Amino acid sequence: MARGAAELSEQYGDASLTGISQFDFRRLIETTADGVLVVDLSGTVLYANPAAAVIFGCPVADLVHIPLGRPIISGETTEITVHRPIRPPAEVEMRTVELSWDGRPALLASLRDVSAHRAQQERRRQSQKLEAIGRLAAGIVHDINNLLTVFESGLRLLRKQLREDPANPNTAMLIEELLKRTQNGGALTQQLLAFSRGQSLYPETIELNGRIKAITRLLERTLGNGISINLELDPGLGPVVVDANQLDVAILNLAVNAKDAMAGTGMLAIETSDTPGDIEEMPALAASFVRVTVSDTGCGMSKEVLAKVFEPFFTTKGDGRGTGLGLSQVYGFIKQSGGHIRIESAVGEGTSVHLFLPRAPRTGNDELQMQVEIRPNTCE
Amino acid sequence: MSVSDRSSPGANGLLRLYIAGDAPGAHRALANRLRIMEELAGEVEIQVVDVLAHPDEAERTGILATPTLSDESTTPPRRLIGDISNIAQVLDYFGYRKKDSGYDHS
Numbered sequence: 001m002a003r004g005a006a007e008l009s010e011q012y013g014d015a016s017l018t019g020i021s022q023f024d025f026r027r028l029i030e031t032t033a034d035g036v037l038v039v040d041l042s043g044t045v046l047y048a049n050p051a052a053a054v055i056f057g058c059p060v061a062d063l064v065h066i067p068l069g070r071p072i073i074s075g076e077t078t079e080i081t082v083h084r085p086i087r088p089p090a091e092v093e094m095r096t097v098e099l100s101w102d103g104r105p106a107l108l109a110s111l112r113d114v115s116a117h118r119a120q121q122e123r124r125r126q127s128q129k130l131e132a133i134g135r136l137a138a139g140i141v142h143d144i145n146n147l148l149t150v151f152e153s154g155l156r157l158l159r160k161q162l163r164e165d166p167a168n169p170n171t172a173m174l175i176e177e178l179l180k181r182t183q184n185g186g187a188l189t190q191q192l193l194a195f196s197r198g199q200s201l202y203p204e205t206i207e208l209n210g211r212i213k214a215i216t217r218l219l220e221r222t223l224g225n226g227i228s229i230n231l232e233l234d235p236g237l238g239p240v241v242v243d244a245n246q247l248d249v250a251i252l253n254l255a256v257n258a259k260d261a262m263a264g265t266g267m268l269a270i271e272t273s274d275t276p277g278d279i280e281e282m283p284a285l286a287a288s289f290v291r292v293t294v295s296d297t298g299c300g301m302s303k304e305v306l307a308k309v310f311e312p313f314f315t316t317k318g319d320g321r322g323t324g325l326g327l328s329q330v331y332g333f334i335k336q337s338g339g340h341i342r343i344e345s346a347v348g349e350g351t352s353v354h355l356f357l358p359r360a361p362r363t364g365n366d367e368l369q370m371q372v373e374i375r376p377n378t379c380e
Numbered sequence: 381m382s383v384s385d386r387s388s389p390g391a392n393g394l395l396r397l398y399i400a401g402d403a404p405g406a407h408r409a410l411a412n413r414l415r416i417m418e419e420l421a422g423e424v425e426i427q428v429v430d431v432l433a434h435p436d437e438a439e440r441t442g443i444l445a446t447p448t449l450s451d452e453s454t455t456p457p458r459r460l461i462g463d464i465s466n467i468a469q470v471l472d473y474f475g476y477r478k479k480d481s482g483y484d485h486s
Contacts, residue, residue, distance in 0.1 A: 043459050056444060069448050069459025070473065078463040081400040081446045083431060083438060089400060092445075094462055204407055241407075361411055361465070 035092075035111030037063075038101050043070040046101055055092060055113050057084025071096040071109040082111075091115045125246065128329045132249045132256075147185050154178045203241045203337060205360040208292060209233040212270055215248050219255050219268070226265040227258075237274045237290055239360040246333040247357075253329055254294040254353050261298025261351060269295040276356055289339065289356040301345040309343065330355075393424045394453065395474065397464075400446040401432040405463065409447035412464045419467055420476055449474075 020028070029036055035052030039045055048056075048063040056063055072078065073096045082090045093112045098105060154174055161171045216229055223229065251270070258268045276291035301309070309327045330353070334341045340356035397413050399406040413426045431438035431446055441452070451458040451474050464470050471477065 042456070043461075044456075066444070067442065067456040067459070068444055069450070069457075069461040072460050072462035072464065072466070072469065074463050074466060079403070079405045080462055081403045081405065083400070083435075083444055083446065089403075089432075091403065096462070203404070205411070361408075 035109075035113070037068070037071070037109045037111065038099070039068060039071060039107045039109060040101070041070060041105060041107070043067055046106060052111055055082055055084075055090055055111055057082075057087050071107055073098065073107070079114075082113075091118045125243075128332070129245070129249055132252050132329065147181060150181055151178060154181075203243050205239045205241050206244045206247070207237075208240050208247075208272055208290065208357065209235075209237050211244060211247060212251065212272065212292070215251050216270065219252070223255065223259050223268065224264055227262060228267050230267055230269045232269065232271040234272045234274045234290075237272050240290055240357040241360050242337045242339075242357055243333070246329075246336070250330045250333045250355070251292075251294065253327065257327065258294065258296030258298060258351070261296050261300070263298070266297035266350075269293075271295070276354075289358060291354055291356055293352055293354045295350060295352040297350045300347045300349045300351055301343075302347050306343060306345060394451075395424055395426045396429055396441075396450045396452060397426050398429045398431050398438065398441075398443045398446045398448040398450065401430060403446065405447050406430075409449075409464060412467070416464070416467055416470060419471070424476060 030049050032049065033051055035055045036047070036049040037045055037052050038047035045064050045066050045068050048060050050060060053060045053063055071094060077093045077095045080092050080094050082092050084090065090113050093114050094109050096107050096109045099108045100106065154177065158171065158174050158178075161168055161174070165171075212231065212233065216231060220229055255268060258266075262268075271291075271293045273291045273293075276289055331341060334355060334357075338358050340354075342354040342356070343351065344354070345351035397409060399409050410428065413428065417424060417426055426449070429437055429443075431443055441450070441457070443450070445461050447462070447464065449460045449464050449470065458474065460470060460473055
């Protein structure tokens with residue numbers, strides 16, 4: 001093992017390392033929190049530090065000489081799952097570089113256990129979903145109250161008819177009508193349940209138009225009669241890779257924001273485009289992204305408000321009406337997806353939020369870079 | 381980095397892709413599996429093994445990390461661990477030659 005440390009220091013013959021002894025260098029590798037594996041080109045482990053042994057859940061001696069497989073050099077961090085006896089699998093970030101080991105070409109894989117971090121992210125996503133459900137619930141209280149009013153009136157009428165003329169055919173019609181309303185209410189609660197039960201998963205390839213149509217059915221029932229929804233879905237839209245559940249939450253958050261901006265009256269438009277270059281100055285975007293735009297005819301936002309909309313807890317809504325976490329979730333979702341977000345808005349002109357979502361890979365290593373731009377509408 | 385000790389490249393045209401359920405790398409690996417098979421135009425079949433569903437299989441074959449693409453026609457098996465989206469690297473390692481489709485997939 002000391003041999004390995006010595007050769008590592010030769011490989012990294014940087015001037016800053018010249019003062020470090022082989023012993024110190026070995027101690028450095030052996031005490032670092034990241035796992036370090038040296039693997040030969042056939043995939044056999046030549047060296048493992050104690051942190052790597054912890055990640056793999058076995059002693060260093062058991063790890064050395066096993067035919068693990070050759071870690072892939074990709075130039076960037078990749079994610080692998082490490083399976084170990086007794087303990088649950090570990091989510092691990094791996095980065096691989098070439099080096100010389102004992103005079104032969106080999107690979108050095110540095111490993112970082114990110115399981116705890118992943119679990120924390122999952123908890124955050126769950127809390128964001130609960131937040132969205134809370135917003136949704138607040139939005140449908142009015143509808144539920146309307147439904148209850150219909151039931152109350154119907155039951156009063158029914159009681160009166162049963163008392164005065166039980167054989168009247170209107171009695172049966174009234175019962176049928178109330179049963180229909182029950183089904184309407186049931187459909188609404190089922191949709192809410194389906195939404196709240198959905199688990200936050202990892203990015204997957206989805207058909208965006210279908211997903212938007214499904215969430216729109218929920219929105220139609222909750223935005224109120226004063227708001228119409230207009231879907232303009234590009235039939236040629238390619239598949240995207242996103243966390244579908246987070247996408248639902250993001251669309252919902254944008255819709256609830258739009259509803260509040262329109263004060264209950266106006267039009268919510270959801271548009272998709274397979275050629276996002278039509279509104280972008282960067283034509284290259286079209287190759288890597290599709291666009292979904294959520295627009296409203298509401299009050300719009302000033303430049304000052306626009307500059308702050310992604311800040312957590314920033315809200316322009318009155319006490320008890322907003323927590324300021326809606327757009328923050330949208331931003332987080334886009335960042336997580338490797339996409340872009342752009343907001344266009346002007347006071348009195350409404351707001352358009354453009355989400356650029358990564359296409360499903362067709363050529364492999366697409367370089368996706370997150371970029372956020374906030375641009376006031378030029379017609380301001 | 382080249383491989384020179386492979387006696388019979390793509391010997392039986394069968395590889396196995398070990399993944400772990402819904403792990404982040406699993407979806408990407410499955411998509412790349414299709415790309416590799418498409419690239420080789422039927423020359424290779426890649427079986428998928430979910431080690432969470434079949435832990436005994438992972439234990440039997442000694443799979444410690446996923447995604448792993450494995451050629452088990454050799455002893456010991458030739459294996460690549462990690463992101464297999466660099467198809468050229470994958471094909472080179474397993475000794476396959478890219479089919480000329482007249483379209484540059486790289």
